[in-house]
Amino acid sequence: MxxxxxxxxxxxxxxxxxxxxxxxxxxxxxxxxxxxxxxxxxxxxxxxxxxxxxxxxxxxxLPGLVDAHVHLNEPGRTDWEGFWTGTRAAVAGGITTVVDMPLNSIPPTTTLQNLEIKRQSAQGQCWADVGFWGGVIPGNQADLKSLVAAGVKGFKCFLIESGVEEFPCVSEHDLHTHMQELQDQSTVLLFHAEMESDSSSVQSHEGRDPTEYQTFLFSRPQELEVNAISMITLLQEKYRSLRCHIVHLSASSALPVIRAARSRGLNLTVETCFHYLCLSADDIPNGRPEFKCCPPIRSESNRDALWEALIDGTIDCVVSDHSPCVSELKKFEEGDIMSAWGGINSLGFGLSLLWTESKKRGVSIGQIIRWTSEQTAKHAGLSSSKGHLSVGxxxxxxxxxxxxxxxxSKEQFHFKNKFSAYEGxxxxxxxxxxxxxxxxxxxxxxxxxxxxxxxxxxx
Incomplete structure (x- = not known):
């Protein structure tokens, strides 16, 4: 052999x-x-x-891609996605490693016991290699070190409601206890970086048409991301040894905050997603909930600024944030974007999406692979074995x-629920x-x- x-x-x-x-x-x-x-x-x-x-x-x-932000949802919401279908979609699109998010499965990956349940569910079902993120929720700080020891790649938390009750968001007060627990560990804390404040919050859509994409865009202003990232960088001043990571950045107005934090020597990394780089709010038809995700897809000028930040290194990597659900939750018949589940089905299409868009922007295949393989492997603690074509x-x-x-077209969707913003x-x-x-x-x-x-x- x-x-x-x-x-x-x-x-x-x-x-x-x-x-x-x-x-x-x-x-x-x-x-x-x-x-x-x-x-x-x-x-x-x-x-x-x-x-x-x-x-x-x-x-x-090319090296196999490492998608460091995927919701596989099994067990508990396996009708949304599962290890078998999700990892088949991955390898069909050249992704050889996925890192599974801790929420949308029941139970979430917030304790050692829950990680074990998830690993047992995955046995024998994975077409790609699979790593796991742990979760930070109020009160689970005592579980974190055992999860690090068991091999989770880092921890995800929300600064705004996650949309599922098993994974509540954390406050700044909660974060102090969790960051104290993690600061001497070889790990990373990931933030869903939207946060309400006295001056900016999720906007009421009262009186606005819930089928219009602009209604949804209005409801999630860029300030939510700026608030969150400003607070994260303040926390980092106290817990400097702990790397913090912004998941799915969509707001270009947060880029100056990120650049300022880096200039102060803070260990902050940032990802964006295929949908923020390849879609524009200006082109999204009304009544099409398959385009809904949180934070939202924003304007063409915003998209251009994200590309510039990616090219200059302010944004480190690109991931799918494949966040599927069953079609009923997308409210296709009503076209109601406001009440639909937020998430974009894309697993397996990222390389083609970026390559198609990159050809318009003079970006090389080497840059794309750096963002989707080399840097994502590094982010997930896998850079000694994944992300490069190198001996060893x-x-x-x-x-x-x-x-x-x-x-x-639907025939190419290997993920479980056959709809996507990219169809056509x-x-x-x-x-x-x-x-x-x-x-x-x-x-x-x-x-x-x-x-x-x-x-x-x-x-």
Missing amino acids: SNQSLVVTGQNVLLPGSDQPQPATITVDIGTGKISDIQTVYTQQSPGGETTFIDAGDKFV YDGDLIIWDPAAEFKV MLLNGVVQQTFLRGRVAYDRTQNGFGGLTPIGKLL
Whole structure:
């Protein structure tokens, strides 16, 4: 078994530190699942022996993506999503690692016992590797160190109501007790950074049409994000050893606060999402709740500012925040955006979305992979094994056709509930094959998942 290897050669292999692909040949030892050799040459000669040889030709060979913000919802809300469907959607889109959020499953990942329940639910169901975030809620500070010891990658909290009763938001007072508990740990605290204050709050939509996207946009002003991030950076002044991370930044008006915090040496990292970079509020039709998420998709000028912040390094990484639900909760028949569940189904489309948008903005494939693989792996504490095509790293790689074009349709949705804000969009770039530790996890050329079984591990 240990003599078996996968050899992938191509003219366009993305190696670390480069923005553009180059000729290379990568060998993965199937026994260890690790990359054992990289030669910067393209060869059409199979080494023979117990070798699976793949010539990618002019297709791109890329590291598998690491999506560090996914709601898999199992157990408890498995009709919304599950490990089986969610991780299949991931590998079909070139994502070889997902990190699961602590809420929307019942129970949430807020205690060691609840983490165990979740891990048991995931056994044997994962097509991608899966890591877990823990949760910070009022009163669970005594559970945090045991969760760190059990391997959670960090902790998520809300500064505004989360939408599910099992995961209440925390106050500034709560955060002091939790941050004291975590500050000597090798971990990170993630914030859903919207917060109401005396001067700004979630706006009443009384008298406004609940089917209009602008009504929803009006209800969640950018100030909520600015309030939250200002408070987080003040807390960080006291707990400097603890890295804090802003999830799904949508408000460009918070960028000066983030830049100021960084200039003061605060350990603050930031993510944004495919939907904030690839969609604009100016183009969202009324009566279409599939576009609702919190915080909201904002204007075109806001989107441009997020792109600039991503390119200059103010924003570190890009994730999906795949936050699905059953179609009834989306209120499609009424078109009622205000009462619909907020979340965008996107798992598996991120690379194509960013590539399509990036071509208009002069962004390279190397930059995209830095944001969606290298930096997300680093954020989730996985940078010693994921996010790079390097010797000693996991043999997680994808063969990708950058020139292929497709129209997004329900037939391509591998996630459980078949609707998405991206349906009908024309995108570029298609995953041909996904390899996890040197083994095939998805093969479009062989009927997708035909004859395959899930080989993902719990990280």
